[in-house]
Amino acid sequence: MTHDDTGGSVPALRTTRLGKRYGQLWGLRDCTLSIPAGATVGLVGPNGAGKTTLLEMIIGLRKPTEGLVEVFGHAAQANTAATLARVGYTAQNHPLYPDFSVADMFHLGQAMNPSWDMALATGRTQALDIPLKRKVKTLSGGQQAQVSLAMALAKRAPLLVLDEPVASLDPVARLEFMREVMAQVAGGGPTVMIASHVVSELERLCDWLVVLTHGHVQLAGPVDDLLAGHQLLTVPRATSDADLPGVPIHRTDSDRHSSVLLRTSPAPLTAQPNPDWQAAPVSFEPLVMAYLQRPFRASDSGNRTQPTGPTTKVMSR
Amino acid sequence: MIWVSWRQHRSEAMACFGLLCALAVYAAVLGLSMRSSFGQNDLATCLVRSQGVGCPNSVAAFDNSFGSLVNIGFWAVLLLLPGLIGVVVGAPLLGREMELGTWRLAWSQTVPRTRWLAVKLAVVAGGLIVLGAAMTLLITWYRVPMDRLTGHFIHNAYDYEGFVFTAYILCAFGFAVLAGQLLRRSIPAMIAALVPWLAVRIFVEFALRPHFMAPLTLSQKCPCGIKGGNGMVDVPPATGHIGDLIVSSGGTGNAQLTFYQPASRFLEFQSIEAGIFVALTLAALGTAVWLLHRRAS
Numbered sequence: 344m345t346h347d348d349t350g351g352s353v354p355a356l357r358t359t360r361l362g363k364r365y366g367q368l369w370g371l372r373d374c375t376l377s378i379p380a381g382a383t384v385g386l387v388g389p390n391g392a393g394k395t396t397l398l399e400m401i402i403g404l405r406k407p408t409e410g411l412v413e414v415f416g417h418a419a420q421a422n423t424a425a426t427l428a429r430v431g432y433t434a435q436n437h438p439l440y441p442d443f444s445v446a447d448m449f450h451l452g453q454a455m456n457p458s459w460d461m462a463l464a465t466g467r468t469q470a471l472d473i474p475l476k477r478k479v480k481t482l483s484g485g486q487q488a489q490v491s492l493a494m495a496l497a498k499r500a501p502l503l504v505l506d507e508p509v510a511s512l513d514p515v516a517r518l519e520f521m522r523e524v525m526a527q528v529a530g531g532g533p534t535v536m537i538a539s540h541v542v543s544e545l546e547r548l549c550d551w552l553v554v555l556t557h558g559h560v561q562l563a564g565p566v567d568d569l570l571a572g573h574q575l576l577t578v579p580r581a582t583s584d585a586d587l588p589g590v591p592i593h594r595t596d597s598d599r600h601s602s603v604l605l606r607t608s609p610a611p612l613t614a615q616p617n618p619d620w621q622a623a624p625v626s627f628e629p630l631v632m633a634y635l636q637r638p639f640r641a642s643d644s645g646n647r648t649q650p651t652g653p654t655t656k657v658m659s660r
Numbered sequence: 661m662i663w664v665s666w667r668q669h670r671s672e673a674m675a676c677f678g679l680l681c682a683l684a685v686y687a688a689v690l691g692l693s694m695r696s697s698f699g700q701n702d703l704a705t706c707l708v709r710s711q712g713v714g715c716p717n718s719v720a721a722f723d724n725s726f727g728s729l730v731n732i733g734f735w736a737v738l739l740l741l742p743g744l745i746g747v748v749v750g751a752p753l754l755g756r757e758m759e760l761g762t763w764r765l766a767w768s769q770t771v772p773r774t775r776w777l778a779v780k781l782a783v784v785a786g787g788l789i790v791l792g793a794a795m796t797l798l799i800t801w802y803r804v805p806m807d808r809l810t811g812h813f814i815h816n817a818y819d820y821e822g823f824v825f826t827a828y829i830l831c832a833f834g835f836a837v838l839a840g841q842l843l844r845r846s847i848p849a850m851i852a853a854l855v856p857w858l859a860v861r862i863f864v865e866f867a868l869r870p871h872f873m874a875p876l877t878l879s880q881k882c883p884c885g886i887k888g889g890n891g892m893v894d895v896p897p898a899t900g901h902i903g904d905l906i907v908s909s910g911g912t913g914n915a916q917l918t919f920y921q922p923a924s925r926f927l928e929f930q931s932i933e934a935g936i937f938v939a940l941t942l943a944a945l946g947t948a949v950w951l952l953h954r955r956a957s
Contacts, residue, residue: 402764404768405955422772422773422774423772424771424772427768427770427771430768432764434764434765434768435761436761438760438762439762439765440668440762440765443667447667450663450667451663451769452769454661454663455661455664455771455776458770498769498770
């Protein structure tokens with residue numbers, strides 16, 4: 344099953360210097376991304392980092408102040424039936440009409456989406472023991488999230504966007520929800536973009552990562568490339584940042600040593616330049632945490648730096 | 661989309677239907693009792709023969725029985741009713757989507773949001789037109805005996821017959837849809853729409869309506885040949901023809917001048933006033949669609 348309607352070479356999602364200003368403040372700025380079809384993208388960032396702003400511009404719910412969003416090569420803000428058909432979306436807190444029954448919600452989905460897959464929608468809720476006749480407001484938060492996901496999936500859109508889908512759920516409901524998403528992804532399903540605070544859950548799910556803080560993309564790329572492009576280096580405390588073979592992202596000083604998470608991309612750190620240094624590979628969660636904790640420099644906002652990725656040049660020192 | 665609109669406004673439609681039934685019962689009870697009273701005193705024949713001049717007692721008796729009940733009480737209740745219907749139906753149309761966050765759901769389906777709004781507005785406004793027309797018919801039917809004494813120009817009749825009643829509902833609806841969009845809340849939007857609606861409604865009735873068309877002038881020798889009755893309204897009015905609306909009268913020397921709107925202008929007046937309210941409705945709804953289309957925030 345292929346969802347790509349314009350040929351394999353067109354990215355599922357491309358943003359070009361995308362920006363959104365709210366009054367005087369930029370909610371998102373200078374966001375340039377190119378995400379291939381079939382990727383499962385984890386979008387991580389603290390509250391207010393601009394995740395929802397980015398996602399809503401991808402859906403076409405908000406107009407960019409500057410820049411461009413293209414979904415499978417078509418501008419998202421056109422808000423035509425064709426652009427809307429390309430994105431399935433579950434908003435934060437999975438809004439549904441409280442006095443609708445589950446069946447009513449699916450009926451709405453069918454009435455408003457020509458490509459609606461009713462068998463998929465009812466199949467999902469049946470498998471999860473959610474009665475179709477129940478009013479939405481009588482369902483648990485987890486069940487509402489599942490209904491919301493079923494609606495986004497049944498739209499059969501080639502790009503699926505999930506905004507904090509598990510934020511309000513208890514751990515069991517979280518697990519079930521993520522399992523559902525994973526089952527979809529595994530089945531050669533849509534390109535998925537999922538925003539979440541829960542880094543550990545993204546690790547299992549995602550093969551692409553975007554870290555967003557203060558309205559700016561800090562890190563973006565395939566997870567494997569990003570992990571390969573970073574090293575965890577233990578150095579004597581006296582070592583200055585300038586001597587390190589890469590860009591220090593996060594540094595923890597202890598009595599004698601410092602632990603530095605270092606960006607070395609694209610060339611991995613092969614030889615140990617100094618016998619006092621100990622290098623170790625980086626895993627997913629520390630990498631994300633390092634970028635989330637990285638102090639935001641005001642000068643960053645003026646720079647037109649490319650987001651870090653496999654194709655990005657090494658930053659000169 | 662039509663199903664979606666219906667499903668979302670089903671409970672409001674039921675409530676409106678309930679209201680219509682209650683009005684029907686009231687209208688049937690009062691209408692039938694007025695009809696029987698009207699028939700007993702042979703008022704009908706008298707009115708046709710002499711415009712009520714020949715049977716002042718019957719006119720007064722009928723007026724005493726029903727005048728305050730049908731005219732004053734009814735007007736007080738119904739003054740706000742079209743506004744309440746309009747804002748209760750209109751404010752949640754966008755306001756509740758904003759409140760619940762369901763706009764994100766609604767506008768991410770495969771229906772562009774302007775089309776989504778246009779269909780909803782058409783379906784709901786269509787329902788309100790049917791409701792307004794049905795209520796107008798009921799009120800007009802039950803008032804038939806009273807109207808034969810008062811004509812259609814007194815506000816108790818004018819405001820609920822013809823086209824204006826429906827236009828009032830639509831105008832309140834339009835204001836409330838826009839208010840719901842701007843305030844993003846249903847209840848505040850209802851209040852925010854009702855207040856200007858009432859202001860416009862009263863302004864039009866008392867400041868504009870008398871000037872829709874220049875009154876005709878009737879010159880009579882004094883003392884006037886025809887003298888009005890002494891009830892709620894003069895039967896017949898100074899022009900001698902039931903249904904004419906006396907605007908003012910004054911004497912110059914021996915002549916009594918009466919300025920009046922003839923009963924035959926009722927539908928013209930209704931069209932002008934309904935036109936004002938429909939234009940306001942279209943302006944409000946057009947603004948709502950336009951704001952949604954260019955929605956920048």
